[in-house]
Every structure is written in C-alpha cells, then in structure tokens.
Amino acid sequence: MTSDAMTSDLHPDQPSADRHSKTHFRRVPVELGARSYDIVIGEDLLAHREIWMPLLEGRQIALVTNELLASLHAPKVRDVLAPHAASFIQINLPDGENYKDWQHLQLIFDALLHHRFDRRCLLLAFGGGVVGDMTGFAAACYQRGVDFIQIPSTLLAQVDSSVGGKTGINHPSGKNMIGAFHQPKLVLADTRWLQSLPPRELSAGLAEVIKHGAIADRAYLEEVLANMPALLRADPEAMVAAVARSCEIKAAVVGEDEREDDRRAVLNFGHTFGHAIEAGMGYGVFLHGEAVGTGMVMASELSQRLGLITAGERELLLSAIAAAQLPMKAPAWSTAEYLKWMSVDKKARAGRPRFVLLQGLGQAFMREVDEAILDLSIKACLQ
Amino acid sequence: MTSDAMTSDLHPDQPSADRHSKTHFRRVPVELGARSYDIVIGEDLLAHREIWMPLLEGRQIALVTNELLASLHAPKVRDVLAPHAASFIQINLPDGENYKDWQHLQLIFDALLHHRFDRRCLLLAFGGGVVGDMTGFAAACYQRGVDFIQIPSTLLAQVDSSVGGKTGINHPSGKNMIGAFHQPKLVLADTRWLQSLPPRELSAGLAEVIKHGAIADRAYLEEVLANMPALLRADPEAMVAAVARSCEIKAAVVGEDEREDDRRAVLNFGHTFGHAIEAGMGYGVFLHGEAVGTGMVMASELSQRLGLITAGERELLLSAIAAAQLPMKAPAWSTAEYLKWMSVDKKARAGRPRFVLLQGLGQAFMREVDEAILDLSIKACLQ
Numbered sequence: 001m002t003s004d005a006m007t008s009d010l011h012p013d014q015p016s017a018d019r020h021s022k023t024h025f026r027r028v029p030v031e032l033g034a035r036s037y038d039i040v041i042g043e044d045l046l047a048h049r050e051i052w053m054p055l056l057e058g059r060q061i062a063l064v065t066n067e068l069l070a071s072l073h074a075p076k077v078r079d080v081l082a083p084h085a086a087s088f089i090q091i092n093l094p095d096g097e098n099y100k101d102w103q104h105l106q107l108i109f110d111a112l113l114h115h116r117f118d119r120r121c122l123l124l125a126f127g128g129g130v131v132g133d134m135t136g137f138a139a140a141c142y143q144r145g146v147d148f149i150q151i152p153s154t155l156l157a158q159v160d161s162s163v164g165g166k167t168g169i170n171h172p173s174g175k176n177m178i179g180a181f182h183q184p185k186l187v188l189a190d191t192r193w194l195q196s197l198p199p200r201e202l203s204a205g206l207a208e209v210i211k212h213g214a215i216a217d218r219a220y221l222e223e224v225l226a227n228m229p230a231l232l233r234a235d236p237e238a239m240v241a242a243v244a245r246s247c248e249i250k251a252a253v254v255g256e257d258e259r260e261d262d263r264r265a266v267l268n269f270g271h272t273f274g275h276a277i278e279a280g281m282g283y284g285v286f287l288h289g290e291a292v293g294t295g296m297v298m299a300s301e302l303s304q305r306l307g308l309i310t311a312g313e314r315e316l317l318l319s320a321i322a323a324a325q326l327p328m329k330a331p332a333w334s335t336a337e338y339l340k341w342m343s344v345d346k347k348a349r350a351g352r353p354r355f356v357l358l359q360g361l362g363q364a365f366m367r368e369v370d371e372a373i374l375d376l377s378i379k380a381c382l383q
Numbered sequence: 384m385t386s387d388a389m390t391s392d393l394h395p396d397q398p399s400a401d402r403h404s405k406t407h408f409r410r411v412p413v414e415l416g417a418r419s420y421d422i423v424i425g426e427d428l429l430a431h432r433e434i435w436m437p438l439l440e441g442r443q444i445a446l447v448t449n450e451l452l453a454s455l456h457a458p459k460v461r462d463v464l465a466p467h468a469a470s471f472i473q474i475n476l477p478d479g480e481n482y483k484d485w486q487h488l489q490l491i492f493d494a495l496l497h498h499r500f501d502r503r504c505l506l507l508a509f510g511g512g513v514v515g516d517m518t519g520f521a522a523a524c525y526q527r528g529v530d531f532i533q534i535p536s537t538l539l540a541q542v543d544s545s546v547g548g549k550t551g552i553n554h555p556s557g558k559n560m561i562g563a564f565h566q567p568k569l570v571l572a573d574t575r576w577l578q579s580l581p582p583r584e585l586s587a588g589l590a591e592v593i594k595h596g597a598i599a600d601r602a603y604l605e606e607v608l609a610n611m612p613a614l615l616r617a618d619p620e621a622m623v624a625a626v627a628r629s630c631e632i633k634a635a636v637v638g639e640d641e642r643e644d645d646r647r648a649v650l651n652f653g654h655t656f657g658h659a660i661e662a663g664m665g666y667g668v669f670l671h672g673e674a675v676g677t678g679m680v681m682a683s684e685l686s687q688r689l690g691l692i693t694a695g696e697r698e699l700l701l702s703a704i705a706a707a708q709l710p711m712k713a714p715a716w717s718t719a720e721y722l723k724w725m726s727v728d729k730k731a732r733a734g735r736p737r738f739v740l741l742q743g744l745g746q747a748f749m750r751e752v753d754e755a756i757l758d759l760s761i762k763a764c765l766q
Contacts, residue, residue: 102485113556116726116734141524143729144551144562145642168527173496179527180563259528343499346526350443350469351499 025051026240028247030163031255032183039162039187039251041243043236046080046190053084055149055185060121061085064108064135066095069127069153073193077126077151089115093131097283100130100170102178108138119143125184128154128201129161129288133176136167140182150187154197155205155239156289158189159212159246164254164264170283175275176346181259189243194234199325204289206231206324207270209242211296212249214317215269218362220245221320228323265347266364269356270295276341277331286327293326294381302369302377303358313361329383335375408434409623411630413546414638415566422545422570422634424626426619429463429573436467438532438568443504444468447491447518449478452510452536456576460509460534472498476514480666483513483553485561491521502526508567511537511584512544512671516562519550523565533570537580538588538622539672541572542595542629547637547647553666558658559729564642572626577617582708587672589614589707590653592625594679595632597700598652601745603628604703611706648730649747652739653678659724660714669710676709677764685752685760686741696744712766718758 025042040051061081065074070092082088091111093104112121125135125148132150139148152158168179194202206224209231213221224231230238250267257263274295278286286294300317303309322328342353347366355374356366408425423434444464448457453475465471474494476487495504508518508531515533522531535541551562577585589607592614596604607614613621633650640646657678661669669677683700686692705711725736730749738757739749 102489106485109554109561110556113554113560116731118731118734119729120732141551141561141563143560144549144564166527168524171492171496173493177496177526178492178524180524181527346502348499348501349503350501 026244028244028251030183030247030251032165032258035165035183035258037183037185037187039189039247041158041189041191041240041247043191043240045188046077052081052149052186052188055147056081056122057084058086060087060115060117061089061124062108062112062115062117062121063088063090063124063126064131064138065090065092065126066128066131067092068095072196073153074126077124081124087115093127093134095130097130097170097278097288100134100283102169105134105138105169108135109142112138112142117142117146119146121146122185123148124151125149126151126153128152128157132157132161133167133179134169136165136182136184137169137179140167140180145182147185148182150184152187152189153193154201155194155243156201156208156287157205158191158194158243159205159250160208162187162189163247163250164267165258174345175279175283189247191234191236191239191243194239197234199232200287200290202232202234203325204287204293207289207293207296207321207326209246210317210320210324211267211269211292212246213320214296214300214358214361215266215356215364216249216253216362217245218316220249221316221361225316225320225323228320232325262366265354265366266356268347268366269358269364270299272342272345272347272353272355273298273330273338275345276338280333280337280341281331290327293321293324294328294330296321297328298330298377298381299355300358301380302355302374305373305377306357306369309358309361313358317361330378330381332382335371335378338378339371409627411627411634413566413630413634415548415641418548418566418641420566420568420570422572422630424541424572424574424623424630426574426623428571429460432463435464435532435569435571438530439464439467439505441467441469443470443498443500444472444507445491445495445498445500445504446471446473446507446509447514447521448473448475448509449511449514450475451478455579456536457509460507464507470498476510476517478513480513480553480661480671483517483666485552488517488521488552491518492525495521495525500525500529502529504529505568506531507534508532509534509536511535511540515540515544516550516559517552519548519565519567520552520562523550523563528565530568531565533567535570535572536576537584538577538617538626539584539591539670540588541574541577541626542588542633543591545570545572546630546633547650548641557728558662558666572630574617574619574622574626577622580617582615583670583673585615585617586708587670587676590672590676590679590704590709592629593700593703593707594650594652594675595629596703597679597683597741597744598649598739598747599632599636599745600628601699603632604699604744608699608703608706611703615708645749648737648749649739651730651749652741652747653682655725655728655730655736655738656681656713656721658728659721663716663720663724664714673710676704676707677711677713679704680711681713681760681764682738683741684764685738685757688756688760689740689752692741692744696741700744713761713764715765718754718761721761722754
C-alpha cells in the first residue's frame, strides 16, 4: 500500500487520487450506452473504497474465485469487502481452463440458490479469464441477469477479458461456444496481484498487450518492446501504463462494435490459429496467451505472404513476441488438421475460417484466405 | 388450408391478406427498439410464405421440436420450410417440463456444433413453452447469441411465452432460475395446431388468456367468458381474436418494462402461488397454466381480503376460471410450506415473496403482504 493510498482511505472526501499521481490509479471508460462502465487500473485499489463502495454497499454478494487464490489473495479481498455487504458468500472454482464447463458453472448457481440470492445480488469475479468468463456468464443467466464486477488477477484478464463483456464456457467441440455478452458494472484492475503471477502467465498476458499494439498502435508496440524487462518483473508503473493503454485500445474497438458483427473481430488477431492450437492440443496445455503468441507468428506470416506487411514490420512484431518469452513454433500438424480445428471458430462462415490480417503494423482487418497460401504459411511456422 | 391462403400462396405479390379478412391473419407488433418483432396470428401461416421467407431464405436452420410433434405436425413444417434453407436439421427434445434442464439443452448445442452451425444460423422453436424456452435460451447462448423464430404449438405458448423474450431452463431449486432475455425475430402463432391440442392443454392456455383480462381489460375477460364454448373447441375465429388480444395486452406491458424491473411483474398475477404449486408438486404434475389457474383463485382471495376487489369482481373471475375447466382448489399444504416454495420466486426480495394483486378487476400491482392475511387466504383456498 502506498502512502497516498492510505491518505485517500483516511480522508475519503479529498479529490480522487488519479488527478494527482500517474502511478496511482487511472480510469478507462468503456462507452456502451446504458451498459457503460469504468475500468480502474492501479496499485492497491481495495484501499480506495470510494471506487467500489457505492456499488457494493448493502447487497447480497458472492465472491467467485479459484482454489489457488482462495488460499492466496482472496482472504484480503473478503476482509475488506465483506463488512459492507448485506450477506457475503465465497465460491471456489477449481483452477484451470479444463473446468470452464457447465458442471462447474452449476456450482455457482447451486450456491446462489442455496443462499437465496435474489435478482439484486452482485457477483464478484476474482481471478483470471476462467473465473471472469464463468462468473460473468453465471451473472448473465442467473434469474435472467444480475450485476457483476470483475477483479482480474492476471495480466491476461486485465487487458483482455475485462473489456467488452464476453462471457461463457467451453463445449467439448469448441472454446467459448456457449456464452453471452454481459457487461460488468465495474472492473478493478489491481496491478498488485500481478507481482505473484508465475512468469509463464505474465508472458501469456503480454501476448494480448503486444496484439493491441499490432492491430492499433505501432508506437505502443515499440514502447512495449522497450519496456519488456520492466513488464516481465511486473513493475507497477510500467504495468499501469500498459494495462491502461491496452484497455483503451480494446475499449475503443468494442465501443464501435459491441456484438462483434465485424469491426470487433480485429481483436481476434492471432486467435484463429490460437484457438486451433488450444483446441487441438487439448485445453490447458497451451495457456490462451501462449497460443495467441504463436497464432500471431502464424497470422503475421500469412499477412506478409499476402504482401500486407513488410519483412521489417513482421520482424518488429516477432521481436516483441520473443522478448515476452512466448512460444514461437506452431504444433507440427497438417493444414487439414488446422482447418478442422478452425472450422468451428466463431468467425467462420459455413465452416470456412476467416482470418484477421495486418495491413501495415498497427492496422488490421478480417477476410477469407486462399487455401494454397494458407498451406504455405502454416508450413513455414511449424516446429 | 383456406382457399384465400392458397390464392395468396400462388400470387405472392397481391396485398397481404390481413387487410382483407379478419379471420385470416393478424399482426401484433412487440415494440422493443432494435429488438422489436411481430407476432403473426392466423390459420395456416405456412401457406403465407411472404411472412417468413425473408428471414429463412438461404440460412443454416435448426428446427427444434419435441418427440410428440416430431411424429405429428413437424413433418409438415419441415416439408414447407426446408427447401428454402442452406441446410436444415431437426432436433427432437423429449416432451415435458421435467426435461427443461441443462442436460437436454446440451442436445441442441451438440447438434448445432456437430453440423458446424455458425453465428448467422437460425433456430426455429416448434412446440409449447418448454421447447420455446429451451430453444430461445439455446439461441441466446450459442456462440453468444443467434437468431430464433417461435412457432408455438400450444395456446399457452401462443399467448404467453411468445411475447417478451423470456427464455430459460429450470434448476432443481427453482423454475426458470437460469435463463436470458432474448427476443425472437418473429412469432408465427398458427391456430391450426390448437385443433389437435388435448383439452387439458387448451384449458391451461386459457388460464393465461383469463389472466390478461383480469390484469388489464375487464371487458375482454367478459368476452372470453361469453366465448368459452367456442374457445374450448378451438374455433379458429374465436381463437385468432383471443390470441391477438392477449398478445396485445402482454406486448403493451413488456414494451414498458422489458426486463421486469417492476411494471412487467403484473404479468405474474397468479404466478407466485402457481410457481409454488408447480415446484411443490414436482414439475409436470400440474400443467403451468393449471397452476396459474389455481394461483389466480388464491391471489384473488388475497386481493378481496385486502379490500382491493369486490366479491362480485372475484365471482366473475372465478366463473371464467371454472368455465375454462381449470382446477380451483389448492394443494392442502401449510402456509409455511407455501412460503418455503415462494421464497425463491424471482419477485422475492431477500427471501420475502411479493404478490401481484388486483386493484379492481382489470388492473394489477405488486407488493408484499402481511403474513396473517396471507395465512387466512391460503387456508380459504385449500382443497
């Protein structure tokens, strides 16, 4: 806890700290009309009760987290928040993408009904993408929709799943095939949780940070590459800046196209290949961000072969992916195998995959691709 | 098929038949901004391809129905519609409220994924409330939301679940606890399917028709009572008029309050008791409409004891319920038992049930009720 944060806590009437210190906290608004909300990014946000108190006070609250966090950071969250709730329960899901299914979603519904939670209750999702997606989907469906707040504990969740309201679970035939668009009321992206993140998970989150630069802001990509050492040790100042800029980029895209009719699909850069790698390897072998890292290597190969980016542009992108210590080589499958896994991608049209491609580094668009070029690109990226 | 319908079929460019014949078909718009849709009510709507063709043509289509209809009317629906689809599959769910659960919802997702249905696919819900609620919920969740059309085959589904976009499944602890608001693109309420409906199901549907009169239009309630013999034999002209007026009433309420923050709750007249009866007896023992019939007997008893309606007004309502051949006596449970089943009702606040009461016949509102008066009212209605 910084001394500023303590001051703010003791004197809640003073002006909000984000006007005074850029390392403190920042707000990124996600503009979606009646479903707008803020992402607040900073160190030790629990100490700033003026941020979350108005939404929590006096409600039936369920803190949904995973078994790992339940023994690590969740007690701190519970101790600070529970005294302000009308009632407070905690639901621990098993940790990992393998459990992102209906059976485990049901644990949330069971607990809410057992404790007689009504339609004005509030769910808190404290964890990574799995906890966020499942809690958000539970909030979307419980009594046909209740409020939820995201407290993402991983970098991937802070820069990706905290923006845009995508929620859901996996089906044996495909990732995130069952879900809903359901916006949180608030996101608390606290960089303190990133300190204890395993290096592999930090790298996975940096894949999405790199992606945001690649599709929307080349200068930001260069900055991320330059700051990589600080980011890899979860330096608070570097992290707050990176999370905030990533959220801004994603929020701008989502604000234009909430339900992914077209424009929002650019956020799927690296994901058509990435989803195929995740599904084909079996969920949980590659982390999502790792699969996206390798997916971006493949999608940039495809973009370069189509003459859409230069070798130099691709080199810069590959440098960032490598610096983030992400896997660069794709699983050695046939093109037919890749196509099989890609045909259930949600961007597909009647079974034919579509790809997000770069058009210059810093811009992206989506289209179908000739199978011969696809075949060559895949072969060039295999391990 | 009427001769007019055949003419319209052969000459699709002629003016729509609803301007020429009041027994033919009628359109009730449901006004919900970007989610607005029409309910079309009439005899043999499949013959009027101008109604449905623009929505169906060239899409991946899944006809979801139940096992009973699969061997009764579904072949006719399939034969007319399938030639216009890019691909067409049929999914048969087992028939009954007992199967309105996740396991059976999964059958829909399995089939859609197996046949590589993408986000532009269209689901058709052909059946009663169970098929409609499950198909609608599947459409709400599949790839985070796809289009669906309702073709309700029961009177209950035509006047109730076809309006307002409530979809969902049951949880062992409560009815419709897991679901979504997801509006159909079109509802085809074809009175021809009502001809083959068992008398018990016709009566169950009439319970909702009576409810619409009770909460919004006393003159309509009197008309329904007068037309009861025609309605009980599913006379097309009487049915088209009753379904259309019921849909108008429900559409007006839903248009004011899509997500049931308050106003929409008046549609739950008879439902707080009704849901308790359904849950307490075990789903499927009482038909939903039968439970609502008995629930209205109880809710009007409560309204009269609170001085909100006269004995004469209650008598008129009871006459209609009796004329529709609905059960009038409530299960002989203690008030504590009723309260237990009512505490998970979605209108409850922190476990305390709220009741929709009449304020004069033809108006309704919602409030909590003193337990002593509730106790007396329940006891007066037991068998």
